[in-house]
Amino acid sequence: MSDEPTPHELLHAANNDPNRGTSFGMVSETPPELASLDPIQTTIGDASFTLYIAGTGFTDASVIVFAGHDEPTTVDGDVVSTGVDMSVWHGPDTVDVCVRNGSAYSNVLTFTFLPAPEADDVDAEDELEEDIEEAIEAGDAKKVHRPGKAKSEEPTPKKSKGRK
Secondary structure, eight states, X not given: OOSSOXXXXXXXXXXXXXTTTSGGGOOOOOOOEEEEEESSEEETTSXXXXXXXXXXXXXXXXXXEETTEEEOOEEETTEEEEEEOXXXXXXXXXXXXXXXXXXXXXXXXXXXXXXXXXXXXXXXXXXXXXXXXXXXXXXXXXXXXXXXXXOOSSOOOOOOOSOX
């Protein structure tokens, strides 16, 4: 029998070594520290955008983890970024965002997807904008339709309070 440890024994010893990360040429992984997201929220129905994450400890191998999924990541000093494709988000949600360096994960920040405006709100706003544009073109601000009031083409004549 040989007094030298087996490969299995060497691996076991390395895994239990308090200085782990330096055995077998491995480099210890340090987790990044996240400071902020930009933006911190968006509304369902908005256009796709780039999410920027400021922090420290990023490396060329840092990866953004958005809603539990690794995302293509661009590293630029103390900022990492990724694209958020809004076509895959259909309802309000709050998701976790972190960055990992290998198996070392950063602190978690949250990103919020706000609900889309209700159709009635959008329709009333669009109708009011159209009415304002028409009134401006016609030169008569009294023709502007206000939500909740009946729309008329001509202002209603006022009755005089004078004698008959």
